[in-house]
Amino acid sequence: MTTVLESLNAALHAALQADPRVHLLGEDILDPYGGAFKVTRGLSTRFPDRVLSTPISESAIVGMATGMALRGLRPVAELMFGDFVTLAADQLINHAAKFRWMYNDQVRVPLVLRAPMGGRRGYGPTHSQSLEKHFLGVPGLTVLAPNNLTSPGALLQNAIADEDPVLFVEHKLLYLLPVLEGTEDSLRDWQLTLSTPDPYPVVTLRFAGADTASLTLVTYGYNAELAREAALRLAYEHEIFAEIVVFSQLAPFHLAPLYQSLRRTRRLLTVEEGTFSLGWGAEVAARAAQEIPGCKIARVAAQDLPIANSKTLEDGILPSVDSILQAALRP
Amino acid sequence: MDDTYDLYKTMLTIRRFEERALQEFATGKLFGTTHAYIGQEADAAGIFSLLGAEDVVWSNHRCHGHFLAYGGDPYRLAAELMGRQTGLVGGRGGSQHIHWKNFYTNGIQGGFTPIAAGVALAEKVKKTGNVCLAFIGDGTLGEGALYESLNLASLWQLPVLYVLEDNRFAQTTPTPSAVAGSMTARFAAFGISTWELESSDVMQVQATARAALQHVRNTHPAALILHTYRFAAHSKGDDTRDKETIAVLRERFDPLQIHASRLSASQTQQAEAEVGTLIQDAFTRALADPFPTLAP
Numbered sequence: 160m161t162t163v164l165e166s167l168n169a170a171l172h173a174a175l176q177a178d179p180r181v182h183l184l185g186e187d188i189l190d191p192y193g194g195a196f197k198v199t200r201g202l203s204t205r206f207p208d209r210v211l212s213t214p215i216s217e218s219a220i221v222g223m224a225t226g227m228a229l230r231g232l233r234p235v236a237e238l239m240f241g242d243f244v245t246l247a248a249d250q251l252i253n254h255a256a257k258f259r260w261m262y263n264d265q266v267r268v269p270l271v272l273r274a275p276m277g278g279r280r281g282y283g284p285t286h287s288q289s290l291e292k293h294f295l296g297v298p299g300l301t302v303l304a305p306n307n308l309t310s311p312g313a314l315l316q317n318a319i320a321d322e323d324p325v326l327f328v329e330h331k332l333l334y335l336l337p338v339l340e341g342t343e344d345s346l347r348d349w350q351l352t353l354s355t356p357d358p359y360p361v362v363t364l365r366f367a368g369a370d371t372a373s374l375t376l377v378t379y380g381y382n383a384e385l386a387r388e389a390a391l392r393l394a395y396e397h398e399i400f401a402e403i404v405v406f407s408q409l410a411p412f413h414l415a416p417l418y419q420s421l422r423r424t425r426r427l428l429t430v431e432e433g434t435f436s437l438g439w440g441a442e443v444a445a446r447a448a449q450e451i452p453g454c455k456i457a458r459v460a461a462q463d464l465p466i467a468n469s470k471t472l473e474d475g476i477l478p479s480v481d482s483i484l485q486a487a488l489r490p
Numbered sequence: 491m492d493d494t495y496d497l498y499k500t501m502l503t504i505r506r507f508e509e510r511a512l513q514e515f516a517t518g519k520l521f522g523t524t525h526a527y528i529g530q531e532a533d534a535a536g537i538f539s540l541l542g543a544e545d546v547v548w549s550n551h552r553c554h555g556h557f558l559a560y561g562g563d564p565y566r567l568a569a570e571l572m573g574r575q576t577g578l579v580g581g582r583g584g585s586q587h588i589h590w591k592n593f594y595t596n597g598i599q600g601g602f603t604p605i606a607a608g609v610a611l612a613e614k615v616k617k618t619g620n621v622c623l624a625f626i627g628d629g630t631l632g633e634g635a636l637y638e639s640l641n642l643a644s645l646w647q648l649p650v651l652y653v654l655e656d657n658r659f660a661q662t663t664p665t666p667s668a669v670a671g672s673m674t675a676r677f678a679a680f681g682i683s684t685w686e687l688e689s690s691d692v693m694q695v696q697a698t699a700r701a702a703l704q705h706v707r708n709t710h711p712a713a714l715i716l717h718t719y720r721f722a723a724h725s726k727g728d729d730t731r732d733k734e735t736i737a738v739l740r741e742r743f744d745p746l747q748i749h750a751s752r753l754s755a756s757q758t759q760q761a762e763a764e765v766g767t768l769i770q771d772a773f774t775r776a777l778a779d780p781f782p783t784l785a786p
């Protein structure tokens with residue numbers, strides 16, 4: 160069994176090993192600490208010259224990575240918490256993401272910015288958010304999110320190979336989960352289809368041998384776990400069969416595998432941990448409405464509130480298996 | 491009670507509170523994260539003994555010591571750390587996001603440094619005579635927002651005191667690996683007068699802070715650089731530093747031990763007894779309090 164954390168860590172080892180252009184930057188990423196979430200563990204020991212521990216300077220970290228990428232290196236920068244991406248927003252939006260187009264396609268900025276996002280660990284309002292929605296639709300920026308249904312490490316390696324800047328959003332609760340290979344027990348109910356319109360896979364889960372599904376749950380990252388649990392309960396407790404479409408590329412939006420599912424189910428429920436208004440699901444819903452006329456649409460997301468520290472409040476603010484069930488059962 | 495005793499009691503309150511918080515973290519009652527102030531107590535005790543009730547304070551992730559020295563109730567803080575409805579901000583903020591009276595904290599390094607300057611501008615405009623303090627760590631010298639705020643604070647001569655607590659580490663990063671050049675010269679470059687002290691003696695901190703604050707009360711920005719030691723882990727248990735080195739430092743630079751020499755044995759015993767009851771009571775009450783519920 161490999162965890163998501165191990166998979167990402169192994170990918171960084173492999174990338175640094177394979178390509179001398181790859182460099183890592185981030186706060187407290189050196190051994191023995193190996194980063195706040197340990198994704199960079201062991202790397203500074205093996206590649207001391209290419210693993211750079213930085214001061215607490217998120218804007219400069221991303222700006223430096225941009226300069227390095229512009230001039231032929233392959234930087235992978237880490238934000239200690241994804242919440243701090245706001246400090247680097249200008250570097251990403253007005254610099255890194257713009258250069259290729261603004262300079263008439265003559266340059267490339269192949270950087271990866273890794274951002275551990277997400278709540279449910281009681282870290283409170285500035286260390287629990289899923290801020291990726293603010294970076295969707297930024298021209299020139301690809302936003303990715305690994306899940307545990309396909310290899311997170313492979314996704315990261317593809318991101319490093321990408322010619323353009325990538326914001327790589329890792330939900331903290333994924334780290335210790337096993338990467339599920341199709342054969343695992345927890346997937347025995349499911350028939351798994353992989354589509355790769357980009358280098359970034361989309362997973363479609365369909366109940367093996369069940370009646371026709373009447374609902375499509377679409378999600379990404381850790382929330383695919385919640386969607387899977389909700390779908391099992393819908394099936395066993397309510398005899399409602401759902402398909403689940405899990406994206407690893409959030410932006411730009413390429414939703415073909417979703418449309419395929421919706422043509423079968425004609426009912427969409429988007430699930431995400433970012434706040435409700437103007438989120439990933441809103442864009443997915445708008446596109447689905449246009450592509451699949453008559454499709455029923457609903458969204459589940461976090462409440463439009465900061466994320467509280469106290470568990471009772473945090474649980475009420477973030478989406479849950481129950482809130483997915485409720486939305487799915489609403490007529 | 492005299493000042494000597496009060497300073498000791500303030501430091502002891504912080505020490506015992508933080509020890510208990512770390513203990514409750516291990517029991518799972520304290521959820522999320524917490525950054526202990528153990529080792530730095532002299533900074534908070536010395537500085538806050540000089541503030542008026544209307545002065546404004548901005549503090550960071552390592553804020554419990556500042557809050558308690560400000561006069562904050564350990565019970566309300568304990569309740570906040572354990573996510574209770576009776577916490578300082580009703581369980582919404584937790585350890586590093588609290589507010590009470592004129593005391594504010596946030597968990598984004600450097601983010602509030604311009605806000606503190608803005609507060610100082612507001613107090614200046616209102617002619618209140620209040621000053622604003624901004625507590626930052628050595629690691630936070632990495633953040634750009636700080637330098638934008640220093641420039642403005644000096645340009646507009648704002649009554650803001652930047653307190654830089656250099657505990658020689660930012661999480662796992664030793665200060666020399668993250669801070670180039672000189673700390674004092676940073677402030678000097680903006681024309682900000684700076685007081686610097688290498689000591690864990692609360693009386694010395696108090697004397698140095700008094701001089702810096704005097705300058706700020708005359709409506710000039712100032713910086714107070716305090717070189718200190720953090721004896722506990724950065725947050726919960728994530729200490730990669732050499733245990734023996736820390737133990738030796740603790741022997742030599744424990745602010746409580748240093749100041750205890752000025753008190754009689756009966757005074758330190760009295761402080762232990764008073765603080766022991768205070769902290770026990772704070773956590774017992776907080777633990778019995780209800781968790782908040784989200785308004786529909």
Ligand SMILES: Cc1ncc(C[n+]2csc(CCOP(=O)(O)OP(=O)(O)O)c2C)c(N)n1
Pocket residue numbers: 186215217239243246551552597598599600626627628629630631657659660661724
């Ligand atoms: C913008 C931002 N970046 C990173 C962090 C994560 N972080 C929290 S505390 C800390 C170290 C701070 O070091 P320092 O300023 O020296 O304060 P100390 O912890 O030593 O008191 C880091 C990196 C953060 N909270 N905010």
Ligand SMILES: [Mg+2]
Pocket residue numbers: 627628629655656657658659660661
């Ligand atoms: Mg420090």
